[in-house]
Amino acid sequence: MPIAARESAPCPEETLTRLLRRRTSDLHARLEASLDLLSRPVDRQRFVHVLGRFYGFHSVWEYAVRRHAGLRSFQETRTRLPHLRRDLAGLGLDEDAIARLPPCAAGAEPAGCEAGAVGSMYVMEGSTLGGQLIARALAGVDWLPEGGLSYFDPHGPATGRMWREFQDWAETRAPPARRDAAVAGARRTFEVLEAWLT
Numbered sequence: 001m002p003i004a005a006r007e008s009a010p011c012p013e014e015t016l017t018r019l020l021r022r023r024t025s026d027l028h029a030r031l032e033a034s035l036d037l038l039s040r041p042v043d044r045q046r047f048v049h050v051l052g053r054f055y056g057f058h059s060v061w062e063y064a065v066r067r068h069a070g071l072r073s074f075q076e077t078r079t080r081l082p083h084l085r086r087d088l089a090g091l092g093l094d095e096d097a098i099a100r101l102p103p104c105a106a107g108a109e110p111a112g113c114e115a116g117a118v119g120s121m122y123v124m125e126g127s128t129l130g131g132q133l134i135a136r137a138l139a140g141v142d143w144l145p146e147g148g149l150s151y152f153d154p155h156g157p158a159t160g161r162m163w164r165e166f167q168d169w170a171e172t173r174a175p176p177a178r179r180d181a182a183v184a185g186a187r188r189t190f191e192v193l194e195a196w197l198t
């Protein structure tokens, strides 16, 4: 379900997340199509692979974001690494196998400056919205670990509230003068993910 293409003209009262959505919708649609996670039958090996690659991304990207003192504490509350460890263990990987998963070196790139890192956080927090759809599509699949794959739906029923909190927080972290840098960070995040995941 690709996000509808938005008009490209800038609007002075646009919120940061609306701007980011408008300026990345092409890359979201491309990643969603190339990931192709929802085609049937839903293949266990494919999800093991994709979650392992997400693990490699988060294990670099989260620490790159935390290098910015103003972002650290918020990012720590949204870490997805425990979800990935739990899901991968539920799919049969032991601790050693998880520790051996290759890190995504390019995962640090989108978080080079603070505004860019905020843009990249938009991408990863936003993925919890589409992730709910993925979690719902997986329900009932026979190889699913108990409780499902929490990476895709880390906030559960709190998703809407967590998203609104992120939107308000992000607005304070990327002032208007830094919005182009935030857009660049968000776009780079989608590009790095597409190259790494697909």
Ligand code: HEM
Residues within 6 Å of the ligand: 001, 003, 004, 017, 018, 020, 021, 028, 031, 032, 035, 036, 037, 038, 122, 123, 124, 125, 126, 127, 128, 129, 130, 131, 133, 134, 193
């Ligand atoms: C099969 C894969 C995916 C599907 C089916 C999917 C689907 C969706 C859907 C339905 C939404 C809500 C759109 C709306 O409110 O109009 C959404 C939002 C979003 N998704 Fe995905 N998505 C997928 C993968 C991803 C991935 C891998 C990422 C990035 C890691 C991502 C990033 C986002 C972002 C940033 C938003 C928020 C857009 C906003 O600002 O409202 N999505 N996705």
